[in-house]
Amino acid sequence: MRFGVLAATLLSTAVVRADVADDLEDAAGHASMSASSFVESVTSSALSKPTFTPTKLKAPFLEQFADDWETRWKPSHAKKQNDKSTEEEWAYVGNWAVEEPSVLKGIQGDKGLVIKDKAAHHAISAKFPKAIDNTKNTLVVQYEVKLQDGLECGGAYMKLLQDNKELQSDEFSNASPYVIMFGPDKCGATNKVHFIFRHKNPKTGEYEEKHLKNPPMARIVKTTSLYTLIVNPDQTYQIKIDGESMRNGSLLEDFTPSVNPEKEVDDPNDRKPEDWVEEARIPDPEATKPEDWDEDAPYEIVDEEATKPDDWLEDEPTMIPDPEAEKPEDWDDEEDGDWIPPMVPNPKCDEASGCGPWTQPMKKNPAYKGRWSPAYIENPAYKGVWAPRKIANPDYYEDPTPANFEPIGAIGFEIWTMQKDILFDNIYIGHSVADAEKLKKETYDVKIASEKAEEAATKPKTEDTPPKSPMDLKFKDDPVLYIREKLDLFLTIAKKDPIQAVKFMPEVAGALGVTALTVLALLISLVGLGGAAAPSKEQIKDAAQKAKETAVDVKDQAAEAVSSGAEKAQAELNKRNTRSQKVDS
Numbered sequence: 001m002r003f004g005v006l007a008a009t010l011l012s013t014a015v016v017r018a019d020v021a022d023d024l025e026d027a028a029g030h031a032s033m034s035a036s037s038f039v040e041s042v043t044s045s046a047l048s049k050p051t052f053t054p055t056k057l058k059a060p061f062l063e064q065f066a067d068d069w070e071t072r073w074k075p076s077h078a079k080k081q082n083d084k085s086t087e088e089e090w091a092y093v094g095n096w097a098v099e100e101p102s103v104l105k106g107i108q109g110d111k112g113l114v115i116k117d118k119a120a121h122h123a124i125s126a127k128f129p130k131a132i133d134n135t136k137n138t139l140v141v142q143y144e145v146k147l148q149d150g151l152e153c154g155g156a157y158m159k160l161l162q163d164n165k166e167l168q169s170d171e172f173s174n175a176s177p178y179v180i181m182f183g184p185d186k187c188g189a190t191n192k193v194h195f196i197f198r199h200k201n202p203k204t205g206e207y208e209e210k211h212l213k214n215p216p217m218a219r220i221v222k223t224t225s226l227y228t229l230i231v232n233p234d235q236t237y238q239i240k241i242d243g244e245s246m247r248n249g250s251l252l253e254d255f256t257p258s259v260n261p262e263k264e265v266d267d268p269n270d271r272k273p274e275d276w277v278e279e280a281r282i283p284d285p286e287a288t289k290p291e292d293w294d295e296d297a298p299y300e301i302v303d304e305e306a307t308k309p310d311d312w313l314e315d316e317p318t319m320i321p322d323p324e325a326e327k328p329e330d331w332d333d334e335e336d337g338d339w340i341p342p343m344v345p346n347p348k349c350d351e352a353s354g355c356g357p358w359t360q361p362m363k364k365n366p367a368y369k370g371r372w373s374p375a376y377i378e379n380p381a382y383k384g385v386w387a388p389r390k391i392a393n394p395d396y397y398e399d400p401t402p403a404n405f406e407p408i409g410a411i412g413f414e415i416w417t418m419q420k421d422i423l424f425d426n427i428y429i430g431h432s433v434a435d436a437e438k439l440k441k442e443t444y445d446v447k448i449a450s451e452k453a454e455e456a457a458t459k460p461k462t463e464d465t466p467p468k469s470p471m472d473l474k475f476k477d478d479p480v481l482y483i484r485e486k487l488d489l490f491l492t493i494a495k496k497d498p499i500q501a502v503k504f505m506p507e508v509a510g511a512l513g514v515t516a517l518t519v520l521a522l523l524i525s526l527v528g529l530g531g532a533a534a535p536s537k538e539q540i541k542d543a544a545q546k547a548k549e550t551a552v553d554v555k556d557q558a559a560e561a562v563s564s565g566a567e568k569a570q571a572e573l574n575k576r577n578t579r580s581q582k583v584d585s
């Protein structure tokens, strides 16, 4: 309660204005975030994690982003297209890094390729040692995607690039011809795992993108997701996510526009005859308006039978000046004019049937008929919907083997995304379903178990209890969530009325004392005790800096608080491990 009293004192002396409160929220949010990320790291480092060992599997292209990755991958320096004035600018300014995950790390020492900038275009590619020819073969494309910062709007798909002489990794761009595009793409409500292949029309030599009609949805989680595409020599394909089969089908049936055009098309020269009748029903030409049909009768008329209720208060006004309103102390008659209390509804009217002059109400007119129109009948001249006659398609061709993709020379990521920290890893491009599965066992299966163990250890148990309001949270259940939620609510109330906030959430003052409230109180004391004048930007910045420093001290105290939580998490993990060993043996 010590902190509660302190905070109450500080808050009552502070003048918290909305704009100042916003700055406070930023600074305090920052402080509580650093405390929470520390809580996260304390908890996660208490869990033991497997260590990375490179795979011994071989494939035409297999990438685990070990130390020699830069010998293969080259970020694109392609210039912006159609813009001569900015000749020097690269279109792809987004940075790439190869690093370990920063969120829910699964395997120690396991690095991946990471998109480093939000709201930026990124492009990077890697040439294959030898072009991959899939003629009469199975193509297996598999890779991991880890959305460390979630995904609101952006792509996480890969492109397999056409092998041609101009395959210049430095110039890789959206214009580089690809053979297959595969992987997640999300923006708002649109969420799909693309499978698009470019198909050459054997008659015209032109390429067309063939899109999977019914793509599965991407998994928007912070743990790793594994995307697998298998295209078989019999023209069937399968898409798997996390090893689970999501789609089966045929390249010849499930794509739009379809690989092979229709055998017959509408004759473009066929015209609808002038006298063709397409109206199935028409107004009855024989019908006439009945004599007694009055189109002018109004919809509503005055209810002549209505009488004024006995308790109607004819002399009471419906609105009165607010009797409780008082002239503000700082009201200046000279400057502000005469003070007039605001009007409020007359409470006497609520108790009676009504106030003011009484008039007879309106009622629905029984004589109302509206505009007359004839009834509809079947059209005796109706010939049906006209359609042009079919002729043989002059552009017809049949490619029975679209799965014989053109040679693939490289892989590239060419992406725009609102969210950064998307991580790619364990890319397999080859012909063996079995090897891709083996790689999954060695990598994805190991890391997902470890990631989920950490997630379970740091998350509150929400399976059996519905989401709680911030008021029901307990510090020990989930310190991270507790700090965030409580502080949020506290600040929301404090913005409106600081004293009310402390009264309403005394336990925030008490339990949160060692963490966020210390910082909050400090902030308010720094910006608020100077007097009634609003603090300057400098003062706020200064306060935010001091708050950050305080947050470091706060961390030590938070560590103590979570150590028991971390022990619990380790015990939970041990239980899981023992259980899965039992299942395995």
Ligand SMILES: *[C@@H]1O[C@H](CO)[C@@H](O)[C@H](O)[C@H]1NC(C)=O
Pocket: 238, 245, 246, 247, 248
């Ligand atoms: C696709 O086919 C495979 C093999 O027959 C089957 O195991 C899998 O469940 C199928 N997937 C879907 C989504 O139907």
